[in-house]
Every structure is written in C-alpha cells, then in structure tokens.
Amino acid sequence: MQVVRITPRGYCYGVVDAMKLVRQVAEDPGTRKPIFVLGLIVHNRHAVEELDRYGVISLDGENRLELIEQVSEGTVVFTAHGVSEAVRRRAAERGLDVVDATCPDVTKTHDLIRSLAQEDYTILYIGRRGHPEPEGAMGEAPESVYLIETAQDAHDLDLEGKKVAVVTQTTLSRWDTEETIEELRRRYPQIEVFNEICLATQLRQEAAVRQAENCDLVIVVGDTRSNNSNRLVQVVREQAGRPAYLVDGVHEIDPRWLEGKETVGVTAGSSTPSPITREVIRFLEEYPAGQASASTARD
Numbered sequence: 001m002q003v004v005r006i007t008p009r010g011y012c013y014g015v016v017d018a019m020k021l022v023r024q025v026a027e028d029p030g031t032r033k034p035i036f037v038l039g040l041i042v043h044n045r046h047a048v049e050e051l052d053r054y055g056v057i058s059l060d061g062e063n064r065l066e067l068i069e070q071v072s073e074g075t076v077v078f079t080a081h082g083v084s085e086a087v088r089r090r091a092a093e094r095g096l097d098v099v100d101a102t103c104p105d106v107t108k109t110h111d112l113i114r115s116l117a118q119e120d121y122t123i124l125y126i127g128r129r130g131h132p133e134p135e136g137a138m139g140e141a142p143e144s145v146y147l148i149e150t151a152q153d154a155h156d157l158d159l160e161g162k163k164v165a166v167v168t169q170t171t172l173s174r175w176d177t178e179e180t181i182e183e184l185r186r187r188y189p190q191i192e193v194f195n196e197i198c199l200a201t202q203l204r205q206e207a208a209v210r211q212a213e214n215c216d217l218v219i220v221v222g223d224t225r226s227n228n229s230n231r232l233v234q235v236v237r238e239q240a241g242r243p244a245y246l247v248d249g250v251h252e253i254d255p256r257w258l259e260g261k262e263t264v265g266v267t268a269g270s271s272t273p274s275p276i277t278r279e280v281i282r283f284l285e286e287y288p289a290g291q292a293s294a295s296t297a298r299d
C-alpha cells in the first residue's frame with residue numbers, strides 16, 4: 001500500500017521538552033523521591049509507560065487540586081498542560097519540590113488571562129470540558145473566566161455592556177474555532193479575540209488537511225484522550241472530506257478500512273511517540289503482507 005507520511009506530525013516542542021525534563025529529573029540523584037506527575041505528562045499511554053520505567057508515578061484524574069492531596073512527600077511535576085495558581089500554592093503548602101513542565105505556549109495564555117482579568121474583561125475561554133488545560137487556564141482568574149465549547153454555551157451569560165475577550169485552548173481545531181468565533185461576533189459585536197491555538201497544532205492540522213487530499217484515507221496515531229489527536233481526525237474528515245481513524249497503535253488498524261484503498265496518509269498527535277507511528281507506517285507499507293500479524297495483535 002502506498003503511504004503518505006504527513007509532515008509535520010508527532011511530538012511538538014512542548015512535549016519534547018516536558019518528556020526530556022522528567023527523564024532528567026528522574027535520573028538526577030539529588031531529586032527528592034518519590035516523583036509524582038500531576039495528571040498524565042501527555043495524553044498518550046506509551047509516553048506514560050515510558051515514565052513508569054523511570055520510577056515516576058503518574059496520578060491520573062481530572063481535578064489537579066484533588067490529585068495533589070494524594071502527595072505528601074517528594075517531588076511533583078506539573079504537566080505541559082499547565083496548572084492553576086491554586087495548585088502551585090497547595091504544592092508549596094505541602095512542602096513539595098516542584099518541577100514545572102508547562103509548555104511556554106500555555107504559560108503565555110495564562111499570562112494573557114491574568115492581564116485581561118486585571119483589566120476587568122469577562123473572558124470566554126473556548127476549550128474542552130474535562131481537559132486539564134482549561135482547568136489550569138481558568139484557575140488563573142476563576143471569577144472572570146467562563147468555559148464554553150460552543151457559541152450557544154455563552155447564551156445564558158449576561159454580557160451586555162461588558163468588555164468581553166475570547167481566548168482559545170491551544171489544541172483546538174482551527175476551523176471549528178473560527179466558526180464559533182464568527183457566531184460569537186454576530187451576537188456580541190464588542191468581543192476581542194485572542195487566538196491561542198499553538199503553532200505546532202496549526203501546522204499539524206494544516207498539513208493533514210492539505211496532504212489528505214492525495215490519500216484515500218488517513219490514519220491518525222494517538223490516544224483517545226489526546227485532544228489534538230482527535231482534532232486531527234476531525235479536520236481531515238470535515239475539511240479534506242476523507243475518512244480518518246484514530247489508532248493507539250498497529251493493533252487497532254481494522255483491515256476493512258483498507259479494502260479497495262491504494263493510498264493511506266499517516267499522521268500523529270503531538271503527544272504520540274515516533275516509534276509507535278513508525279510501526280504503523282511500516283505495517284501499512286507492507287500491507288497486505290503484515291495483515292496476519294496485526295490480526296494476531298488485535299486478538
């Protein structure tokens with residue numbers, strides 16, 4: 001089967017730096033043990049398993065203020081998604097050493113939210129409920145920020161005569177967000193928009209849509225919890241009009257997707273380790289020769 005390796009794909013600079021930092025800290029004999037990661041370092045099972053091998057404990061859960069109550073000693077790592085000021089305060093109160101792996105692009109959004117709140121803006125934060133990044137960002141100014149997923153979510157807010165700013169999560173779909181913002185502008189012409197979708201996300205989405213046009217289908221390698229991986233599937237389907245499927249690895253490829261197809265594109269979320277993507281590419285390049293081994297893995 002012909003494979004189009006969609007480029008750029010896979011680990012972004014924020015994830016590369018976060019993984020490197022945690023490995024360094026784990027190997028440093030001066031680090032206070034045990035080492036806990038508050039949440040998953042990135043939303044990918046393989047990346048989390050890699051840190052397990054370094055003896056790093058990942059605490060899974062949606063609410064970081066609750067998670068930190070489970071840590072009474074050692075070192076705590078803040079993930080690339082960022083944490084709220086309340087979590088930082090609680091880590092200090094509990095006497096924990098802190099390693100901050102927050103992506104600089106997320107920090108930039110936190111700074112923006114704080115400064116908008118100081119200028120009395122009401123902030124509509126477009127993001128995904130239950131994802132750690134909105135939790136951290138909203139925690140910068142809890143009284144001023146409202147999480148919305150669609151323009152409709154802003155319906156019940158009283159925004160008349162208020163200064164309103166719209167800020168976006170870093171890993172949303174560019175097209176989806178533009179639609180929501182257009183609708184918000186129609187209802188509230190006074191809004192000011194701060195598009196915080198990061199460059200890594202934009203480049204991966206644009207490449208996937210552009211390069212999918214030469215493919216019969218696209219396989220996105222990533223974890224179901226990874227927002228940016230899910231958005232890659234979404235933009236390929238909606239913007240390029242091609243079938244797209246999310247797989248955690250080779251074992252999740254369904255041969256029925258490939259029936260009658262000649263060219264498959266492969267991309268990966270910014271939290272997907274390259275070896276997992278390479279395995280998928282190799283399998284597809286050898287397809288149908290590798291079909292039997294994939295079926296075995298699936299069983």
Ligand code: SF4
Nearest residue numbers: 012014103105170198
């Ligand atoms: S996806 Fe963007 S914001 Fe998130 S870690 Fe990567 S570069 Fe940073």
